[in-house]
Amino acid sequence: MSDYTKAGVDLDKLRGYHSFISSYLSSSELPIKIGHYAGAIKVGDKYIVMHVDGVGTKTLLALKTGIIEPTGIDCVAMNVNDIACVGARPLALVDYLALEKPMDDVVEKVMKGLKKGSDESNVVVVGGETAIMPGVISGYDLSCSVVGIADKLKTGNDVKPGDVVLGLASNGIHSNGYSLVRKLIDEGKINLDKWAEELLRPTRIYSNSxxxxxxxxxxxxxxxxxxxxxxxxxxxxxxxxRLPEPPDIFKLIENSGVSHKEMHRVFNMGIGMVLFVDKEKEDEVIKILSKTEKVFELGRVEEGEGIMITTYKNQVLNF
Structure with a gap:
């Protein structure tokens, strides 16, 4: 049993749910297969792209530390980043904030974060829903839905052997793996007071880049x-x-008892976005992105199947 499964999140079971949902709801009329980074429909000569995502159990650490505002940015980032992966420009967003009880401070700080994230990603918050749900919610839960528009879509169909794989640096853990992090905190293996600011860093918004x-x-x-x-x-x-050496927060988590391979199954390890580029355009893409992002050349696409990762410890992991 993996560390993440012991913390309550079974990735294999979750993938099974995703597969079932995709097959049950799939339609040949959809321009993007269900299960990709976003869904789309064609309207005239444009594509309307949609996605929904949330902040997850990071909100529980936000409540413990009082560092709540970044979770509003997380919520925006998790959505605009995903629709940008298929080429959509975000237009409008609605949020869903569910509370265990009235929480004035949480509402105020979450809205500030949503505003910061929406301003940075040039998306307009057009509405949402706020609910108080005692017995259902513990603390607060936050999610968003975003709508974007694209002239054309890119889903990876033309990626081929020889293409370059680039990585953009993350801002830390972002918004995944927090059930495992919280388990380590509860076991006394990570000092929350010492690492609170690092653990609550918001997800980096990559959509403009x-x-x-x-x-x-x-x-x-x-x-x-x-x-x-x-x-x-x-x-x-x-x-x-081949991945670069990750920020210290990832080393801390691993040294707290998580296996090297499990780290690469759960966390972004310092790379929040991966791009696939034709070799001839690599230099041009790096030059543009380097104005706003820290860019790494990670490797290549090759003949064959699977994902082979050489880590900063020179261990080779296959997925």
Whole structure:
């Protein structure tokens, strides 16, 4: 049993749910298969793109520390990043905030975070829902839905062997793996008071950077739940990458008792977004992105199947 499963999150079971839902709801009329980074419909000569996502159990640490505002940014980021992966420009967002009880401070700080995130990503918050649900919610739960527009979509169909794989630095853990982090905190293996600011850093918003190079890349993958297994959404070819040394927060979690492989199954390990680029356009894409992002050349797409990761410890992991 994996560390994450012991913490209450079974990734294999979750993937099974995703597979069932995708097969049950799938339609040949959809321009993007259910289960990708976003859903879409075609309206005239444009694509309307939608996505929904939430902050997860990071909210429980936010309540414990009082560092609540970043979770509003997280909520925006988790959505605009995903629709940008298929080439959509975010237009409008609605939020859903569920509370265990009246929480004036939480409402105020979450809204401030939502406003900061929406301003940064150029998306308009057009409404939402706030509910008080004692007996159902513990603390607060926060999610958003975003609508975007695209002239064309990129889902990875033209990714091929020889293409370059680039990575954009993350802002830390972002919004995934917090059930495992909380377990380590509860066991006394991580000092929350010491690491609170680092653990509550908001998810980096990549949508503007992605859209600035959209015409020059083949595909993009937001590294969230399930970590680098997300790359299988892009291509069935083999992906061979070497990761840079991660920020200290990831080393802390691993040294608290999480296996090296489990770290790469759960966390982004310092890479929040992965791009697939034709070799001939690599330099141009890096030049543009380097104005706003820290960019790493991670590796190549190769003949074969699976994901091969060489870690900063020179261990080779296969997924």
């Amino acid at each position: 992605l859209l600035s190079v959209f015409e020059k890349i083949k595909a993009a993958a937001h590294i969230t739940g399930g970590s680098f297994s997300k790359l299988k959404r892009i291509t069935a070819y083999r992906i061979n990458i």
